[in-house]
Amino acid sequence: MKVFALATQKGGVGKTSTTVNFASSLALAGGRVLVVDLDPQSQAGAALGVNLIGEDQLARSLGWALQARLQGMRMPMPDIWFDRTELLEDFGGQGTLHLLASEESTMTAAQDLIHKKGFQSTPILRRMLLEAAEHFDFVVIDTPPAVSSLSATALAAADYVLTVCVPEYPALKGAAATRGTVRYVKDRTNGECDPQYLGVVLNRSNPPSKWKGQEVNIRNGMLEAGLNPFQRDVRTDNRISDSFAYGTPAVIRFASHAPGKIYAELMHQVLARTTQPEEKWEMPERIEPVEDARSSDE
Template structure:
């Protein structure tokens, strides 16, 4: 099972919508996919139509992480929730399932993992390895990088993607996140995730670029974030998909937002299977707008 983690230094850039759409997109292609919600706000589960209230708290990943961190032998088998039904209109689909979270239990897990330190950082990886024969991919949604849960998610991963918004501060955060990914092996001793690049999320079409978005697009290339060619445009259908529990790559597959997630997924898969030197990288905004050619003509 290949494990892909979606990470950022701070909250808000769209980790959850990215994770569930990558996972749902993989399932549409016939793969067996598990979305893993490591975020205390439990948004990945909600985005797939699962909300764990107090009566269903026993299904939370948080309880499993607490037990595993304290040396109890546990399995995820009994909390995997199948969501393949949302793929039913599509031929050739695979399996889509989620391991959901709940705020109270995940907050407790966060405290226990922090207290246990490096000795507990591999608990999620071990739990997912036990499901290796059941799934082809796990896509992991994460909290901000400052939390112990983020470290546990990174230690469970084989591949990592990060995100930027058309805001300067998010570029700095993505650079810090790439550095964190680079040092996972020395900090955990159990994982060495391959950095796959940065996604520009909630972007605008070129005709509507602000000066800040132009600068961000240029910076993402200049500082070596290896941005994906496919950006995800700001689209109300994406938030509507979250509310409906059906990711837009499924619910709006024939619309622009669904197609963009499908194109992004293909780029992710291509990068997983190739060397960084072979990757297609997004052009700078200056290149898109023809500024480079204009400067050369003026020389």
């Protein structure tokens, strides 16, 4: 089982879109995949067609399960996860897709409890996932857009950390900050958790003909900051945003069109890094900054 966490301090850059589409690509390729929604805003669940509403549903939320565990009770994971494999039914593959769903009140309460218990409770999610390792080939964790006990829990749970950036300066800062945080996880968990930083996905990118100075600087900045950009970036595409409303990720709705192809390529590049030493990782070339009249209007 390989556990990926998608994290960055900047909100709105596409963590959730990347999580659900990357996870779905893995499942379409035949993987047994679990999506873990750690964001109290529950958008990953919504993108997979699950909304926890009503008292009777709260006991199936990940926030509830985390609180129970922090208080010494264990919930069997198969009792709470949602099987979303039906989303893959048109494809006839071997893959499966499950979700540990978030819900705002229970997740916020879990966040407070983890915070109160201090850093020794940070490995809680990792321990939970390891108990379910026989069921899954891949786990993909979506995180909230802030430095919080929940994002610390996600990084600690991960074997690999991915971050997401858009072609805007604050997003580059947010990704770099997250990359820095990954380095401290091992010490802070007394060696129990040891995530590897894998790379940054550039999301909502533009075709080269539309690059302004800022986009060129961000592309080069990702290399210079040691963020290890992937060669495949994800262009702005309304099919990706519209798919949230359908509860089915774009790579499933448009499997044989651009969204499906782009995320499949990204998936291969991500997986390649999990099996190769860092010095072999392929990265995009540095771009020569051009004096560009269009950049003056920023």
